[in-house]
Amino acid sequence: SEVKKIAVIAGDGIGPEVVAEAEKVLKRTEELFGYKFELEHGLFGGIAIDERGTPLPQDTLEMCRKADAVLLGAVGGPKWDNNSKELRPETGLLGIRKALGLFSNIRPAVVFDCLKDASTLKPEVLEGTDLIVVRELTGGIYFGEKFRRQGAHGEEAVDTCVYNVTEIERIVRQAFEVAQKRSKRLASVDKANVLETSRLWRETVNRIAPEYADVEVEHVLVDNCAMQLLRRPSSFDVIVTENMFGDILSDEAAMLTGSIGMLSSASLGEGSFGLYEPVHGSAPDIAGQGISNPIATILSVALMFRLTFGYEEAAAAIEKAVKNVLDAGHRTGDIAVDKSKAIGTTAMGDLIVAAI
Amino acid sequence: SEVKKIAVIAGDGIGPEVVAEAEKVLKRTEELFGYKFELEHGLFGGIAIDERGTPLPQDTLEMCRKADAVLLGAVGGPKWDNNSKELRPETGLLGIRKALGLFSNIRPAVVFDCLKDASTLKPEVLEGTDLIVVRELTGGIYFGEKFRRQGAHGEEAVDTCVYNVTEIERIVRQAFEVAQKRSKRLASVDKANVLETSRLWRETVNRIAPEYADVEVEHVLVDNCAMQLLRRPSSFDVIVTENMFGDILSDEAAMLTGSIGMLSSASLGEGSFGLYEPVHGSAPDIAGQGISNPIATILSVALMFRLTFGYEEAAAAIEKAVKNVLDAGHRTGDIAVDKSKAIGTTAMGDLIVAAI
Numbered sequence A, B: 001s002e003v004k005k006i007a008v009i010a011g012d013g014i015g016p017e018v019v020a021e022a023e024k025v026l027k028r029t030e031e032l033f034g035y036k037f038e039l040e041h042g043l044f045g046g047i048a049i050d051e052r053g054t055p056l057p058q059d060t061l062e063m064c065r066k067a068d069a070v071l072l073g074a075v076g077g078p079k080w081d082n083n084s085k086e087l088r089p090e091t092g093l094l095g096i097r098k099a100l101g102l103f104s105n106i107r108p109a110v111v112f113d114c115l116k117d118a119s120t121l122k123p124e125v126l127e128g129t130d131l132i133v134v135r136e137l138t139g140g141i142y143f144g145e146k147f148r149r150q151g152a153h154g155e156e157a158v159d160t161c162v163y164n165v166t167e168i169e170r171i172v173r174q175a176f177e178v179a180q181k182r183s184k185r186l187a188s189v190d191k192a193n194v195l196e197t198s199r200l201w202r203e204t205v206n207r208i209a210p211e212y213a214d215v216e217v218e219h220v221l222v223d224n225c226a227m228q229l230l231r232r233p234s235s236f237d238v239i240v241t242e243n244m245f246g247d248i249l250s251d252e253a254a255m256l257t258g259s260i261g262m263l264s265s266a267s268l269g270e271g272s273f274g275l276y277e278p279v280h281g282s283a284p285d286i287a288g289q290g291i292s293n294p295i296a297t298i299l300s301v302a303l304m305f306r307l308t309f310g311y312e313e314a315a316a317a318i319e320k321a322v323k324n325v326l327d328a329g330h331r332t333g334d335i336a337v338d339k340s341k342a343i344g345t346t347a348m349g350d351l352i353v354a355a356i
């Protein structure tokens, strides 16, 4: 079969450990399914700041541009937290999203059976929770003009939130399409009672909704959504929202499942290209100890197979393997009830590879 | 004793019902404690749109300006949801906050004993949760320039988020002072890894923190805070944040207590003047049936006594009365386990009045 180029960016903290296990999975699927992957590795985030003086070196970006998909571990850590803006890992993250045109961040929030009790929500409330947050990723207040100035009341800071109708339309259409493949319910989240960008957002949703007549649309104000996610999480199917609200709500949604250490995400643009990464961060506190959980990263590979390569069979095989290993009782420390029986990162990776 | 002028704005939906009960409480405290209140009533919100063509009539604003405190029921409802901006209840709410200089919104999120099980969170996670969100209320993206324009990609909407150092300092100082009277822990929430306003916010917190050396300060990113509120709600004491983040997080915090129908809030400016209102909204679905819960509004009176008038004894007496009535098993429908035994709005009000 055709060679697929995958750009691998391990990043910081536990990033390299979990990505190493995901690479084993890639290799195993080559053997089993006859795929051919060409992996290239690049520096990104804190480690790139240290070694190259910038969080997003030009050659890393070029490597991603030439690839069919990107696998990202995690970036950031306290070491770089007090750096100036240009020398922060987050700046690299925002830069790569914009440069690669990844306008859509898709984050499934599901409850894993083995982690049913890990949530702080009551099991009966959580029952059946399986939602996807579709977050706009290259617009809004993240990318608008930002500056300082002197005003009548001292120093002033300004952030600008801008959305044009084309940006809104493409993310909303994508969310409608995701909803059509699921329960056909879309919650569009905005703050239309206060923000002009939200009013344009809502108008746009209402304008294109008739084209997706099979999808039931609900408009939810962002403050209300933060509440409803707690009150009735299982009633949501697909949630679409702008960049800043999506940042907050997708983290809230991920946390309430109790499964945050197992959740993967995709950042997509036009076409099939995508960047895949675990939802959890770089976890600097446990980095280098070989105890991190590689499952979210391995499941990010499954998501890459499904959404970018169309390798549905292998995607399902990886997900099945993860399920089997968990069902057999194997756990890394973060998800183990009996921590003394927890296994390490590579042991977990090996078990999953063997189970595919 | 001195006459206190209270501007009463019943508003829409269940607003008039719950405010009527709070007025009975005011009257009862006049008899018991010798206070003198002069109540004036004004139109505000949807009803003002209907009767006067504007959500915030000038005479209502004047009445508030001349008062020592404002008691507000709730505003809004589906009837006005599709109106143009100038004819929406929310516009009145933003207008009154700005006009009265109410830059600080204080929302306690506590768990009421009788509602311990009403939360969707596990009781052991919720145990001990007692936090206050201090939200900046007259700045940020709510009040910055907003407009539409034609851009290269079609129609564009713009919202501007502006904060000056004076605005940040006054709300942060107030939060420090609140924290000093409590557990001396302050979580300042921002998005300093992305927003310029957040960077100015964080610099300002760090600059004045040494003046409140007894308070332990933690900086939390807004997305992380949305998660931590779920994971460890009881670890928070005072949370201070900007307007938009505060809107989202205070609703999340209120909902996770399970006690949202019982929570009161204060909006304060410089000096002792304040506007007091229940956290719950106008609940148009149950308006006019006499079944709404007046407790949050009655507790808003207690908050007014404490924060604006310094009537600590009466404030405590009201809170005690509410507790006694609940301990005796009386419940309105929203908080009743056995709905068939629920009592109505006026019955609840009467019981509390009698218990003071």
Ligand SMILES: CC(C)[C@H](C(=O)O)[C@@H](O)C(=O)O
Pocket: A090, A093, A094, A247, B193, B194, B223
């Ligand atoms: C690190 C930060 C800039 C980033 C964001 O806010 O987008 C992160 O929180 C995320 O959600 O990927």
Ligand SMILES: CC(C)[C@H](C(=O)O)[C@@H](O)C(=O)O
Pocket: A193, A194, A223, B090, B093, B094, B247
């Ligand atoms: C109605 C709306 C404008 C308002 C706000 O966003 O401030 C409300 O949500 C609140 O929190 O008081």
